[in-house]
Amino acid sequence: MAIQTLVLNSDFRPLSCNPPSSWHWKDAVTAIILNRVSLVAEYDQVVRSPSVTMRVPSVVALKQYQRLDGWPAFTRFNIYCRDKWLCQYCGRRFSSDALTFDHVQPRSRGGKSSWENIVAACAPCNHRKANRTPSEAGMKLLRPPYTPTRRELVMAAPRYPQSDVHHSWLDFLYWDSELES
Known part of the structure; x- marks a missing residue:
């Protein structure tokens, strides 16, 4: 399963929009278990371990605010x-x-x-x-x-059409917001 989880800062803004800040779903599950992030939205898919059953996280928010200046996340x-x-x-x-x-x-x-x-x-x-x-x-x-650099990653990242992301990401990526004239 190559499912990605959108990662938001603690203020519920994406760490980046292009590419959307995301983790592999397994990393998001680990962060939830370690209490480093809050679960915001889930996919319908379910994962199981011997002791835990949970839905795959679609959107998570960091519990501690991350400043966005400096170098990109090592992911x-x-x-x-x-x-x-x-x-x-x-x-x-x-x-x-x-x-x-x-x-x-x-x-x-x-x-x-x-x-x-x-x-x-x-x-x-x-x-x-x-x-x-x-x-x-x-x-x-x-x-x-x-x-x-962050700029280099933005330039190298593929463009994500709205149709390619899960509907639970849209409110956080602002693609469905009307622009002001």
Whole structure:
């Protein structure tokens, strides 16, 4: 299930509108369980664990206000935006649900989960590289990982037509608001 959850700041405004600030639904469920966000809206789909049954969150709001100046959030979606949905090893374009992310310097060797060490990768390239550096695996990066600016991510992000988002997001993204003349 490649369902996204819209993430709002604690003032119920999106952290960004283009692309809409979103998390994978699993990350949103984790944040709800850890009491980091408030549930605002749900999808009809249900997920179950041995002890919990809940509907998949559609919209959540952060409990602590996040200032929007500075660098963009370090998220899987933003990594894919920065890398333009291209595997950074083979150069082919993939959808979000077909991409993984790869630690250039493997975690087992002290590599951190950071903008400067993670790239988008397709599963075959990620498996081929395995627990090695790109040079050890005989693979070359299209470009080294780096921290993007918010503007760069907005320019790289796909445009979301209103028909492509769940109806529960519309009130928060303001697409259905009449413009003043």
